[in-house]
Amino acid sequence: MVSIQSLTMRFGTHLLFEDVSLELNRGNRYGLIGANGAGKTTFLKILSGEIEPTSGEINIDSGFRVGVLKQDQFAFEDFSLKDAVLYGNKRLYDAIKEKEELYMSEEFTDFINDRLSELEIITAEEDPTYEYETRIEKILSSLGLTNYDMLMKELETADKFKVLLAQVLFPKPDILFLDEPTNNLDIDAISWLEKELNRHEGTLVVISHDRHFLNRVCTNILDVDFKKVREFSGNYDEWYIASNLLTKKAQMEREKKLKEKEELEKFIARFSANASKARQATSRQKRLEKLDISDIQTSSRRDPSILFRLNREIGNEVLELSDIDKKFDDKVILNNFNFKIEKGDKVAVIGRSGVGKSTLCKIITAEIKPDSGNVHMGATIEPGYFAQDTNNKITGELKLYEYLQDEKNKDLDEIRKCLGRMLFSGEEQEKSVGNLSGGEKHRVMLSKLMLIKPNLLILDEPNNHLDLEAIIALGEALYNYAGCVVCVSHDRELVDAFANRIIHMKGDGEIVDFRGSFEEYKEQFGISYES
Incomplete structure (x- = not known):
């Protein structure tokens, strides 16, 4: 369905990838992975025709409908949610809107009647079963949006992205290009999206940093690394195994050649002046010249070294919330909520978007006050807070190491080493924090913690x-980590990795407090987040 021939992309002297040739086939769902900055989004934009490559061609078979997840969440501010989704099928949208205008006419001329007949044919071609309204409402409700007639400008930014996702899914395109579709989705919505995409019969290329999502959805992996885009069969975990095997094989091959090179050089140095061994030395010299000792290519992937240590040993009293109530207008967030953290607790807070997970964090950190109830933090507790709006809070012209320097953190050498562990090289540490990408700001905040x-x-x-x-x-x-954790996340792999207690906020003040892992919670309550 999609043919990629000799694709190369440069930005100035910086080469992202070169001479990439691939065939993306019908029925395959490709996960596009790679380190930040490797060129994933650029590659996807080239596939969708948004930008031109330096060289090479992209050919999409004629007659196939292409859907691209848009990133401009403010493009439909005066549209209702329903109309914004309908706009995903522009031909159907135009026909329906024109029909509505014509039906408002005071008199029906022959021209209007003829035009209405033409529009009815278009509508039937695009929506043979006349179910577009039902389908739009079903998609929106699955994403947690039920007020279909409200305007886009009344939505929070995170929910605007949900509408854009609904917009690209609505027309059921043959070819789907999705960049981070799980961002701003809760666990339930991600599970729904997995099922939708697994039913997709065309071609899908998706960028995601959600390992569980990639494992559930993808039949193939496109790995942007080594200035190439390499295809692997299987999901993310299968790619991970195959990739490690290839790396080890290349390393062993290189070590074998290096050993042979060393032995040849020793023989030549020892016997080149010896007449009786001269012929053998010459022969080995020729072998040495033919020996290809090519360096293993450097991967663009780098694993950060995250280590949370304690400045102070944690006491018996950690944190207790007693009889907490919190409302926003008529919406109940917390109702007589009691929550006590014990030593060793590592709590994952889950729940659909908008139920109050961030509100709970802000009450714990005293960023906002509850309507009633008490928050008691133990005398030994020294909290560290990672806010959801961290990107908005890290601003200004300070260099990275300057931003992290304060009364508690004066040691510049320690700060620079910490930044290095979070993959900021010496030169990158000279950047101003206000110019960092979202991922870089999050790594700076983790450095601060x-x-x-x-x-x-x-x-x-x-x-x-x-x-x-x-x-x-x-x-x-x-x-x-030896301390206690309260972490809000929709990433199931992350929650599985650390949590020994689950707080599930279900909405309207209903909360389940479960001691055990996420897997145990799902099993006990019969909850399925599988595809």
Whole structure:
């Protein structure tokens, strides 16, 4: 369905990838993976025709409908949610809107009647079963949006992206290009999306940093690395095994050649001046010249080293919330909520978008006050907070190491080493924090938490904008952390990695407090997040 021939992309002197040739076939669902900055989004934009490559061609078979997940969440501000989704099929949208205008005419001329007949044919071609309204409402409700007639400008930014996702799914395109579709989705919505995409019969290319999602959806992996885009059969975990085997094989081959090179050089140096061995030395010299000692290509992937340590040993009293009530207008967030963290607790807070997970974090950190009830933090507790709007909070012209310097963190050498562990090289540390990408800002905030050494971590969606390697490293760091954790996340792999207690906020003040892992919680309550 999609043919890629000799594709090369450069930005100035920076080469992203070169001479890429692939065939993307019908029925395959491709996960596009790679380190931040490797060129995933650029590659997807080239496939969708949004940008031109430096050289090479993209050919899409004629007659196939292409759907691209848009990123401009403010493009439909004066549209209702229903109309914004309908706009995903522009031909159907135009026909329906024109029909509505013509039906408002005071008199029906022959021209209007003829035009209405033409529009009815278009509508029938695009929506043979006349179910477009039902389908739109079903998609929106599955994403947690039920007020179909409200305007886009009344929605929060995260929900605008949900509408854009509904917009691209609605027409059932033959070829789907999706860049981070799981962003801003809760666990239930992600599970629904997995099922939708697994029913897709055409071709799908999707970028995601959600390992569980990639495992559930993808039949193939496109790996952007080594200045190439390599295809692997299977899901993410299968790619991971195959990729490691290839790396080890290449390393062994290189070590074998290096050993042979060393032995040849020793023989030549020892016997080249010896007349009786001159012929053998010459022969070995020729073998040495033919020996290809090519370096193993450097991967663009780098694993951060995340290590949360304690500045102070945690006491017996950690955190207790008593009889907490919180409402926004008439919406109940917390109702007589009691919550006590014990030593060793690592709590994952889950629930659909908008139920109040961030509100709970803000009450714990005293960023907002409850309507009633008490929050008591133990005398030994030194909290560290990762806010959901971290990107908005990290601003200004300070260099990275300057931003992290304060009264508690004065040691510049320690700060630079910490930034290095989070993959900021010496030169990159000279950047101003205001110019960082979302993923870079999140790595800076994780650096700050490592430096202040809290014994209670309150993390609100820390995995947003992080690549797969960083999310895996974060999960391992939380698992090994000696303090307590309260972490909001929709990433099931991250939750599985560290949590020994689940707080499930279901809405309207209903909350389930379960001691055990996420897998145990699903099993006990018969909850399925599988495809």
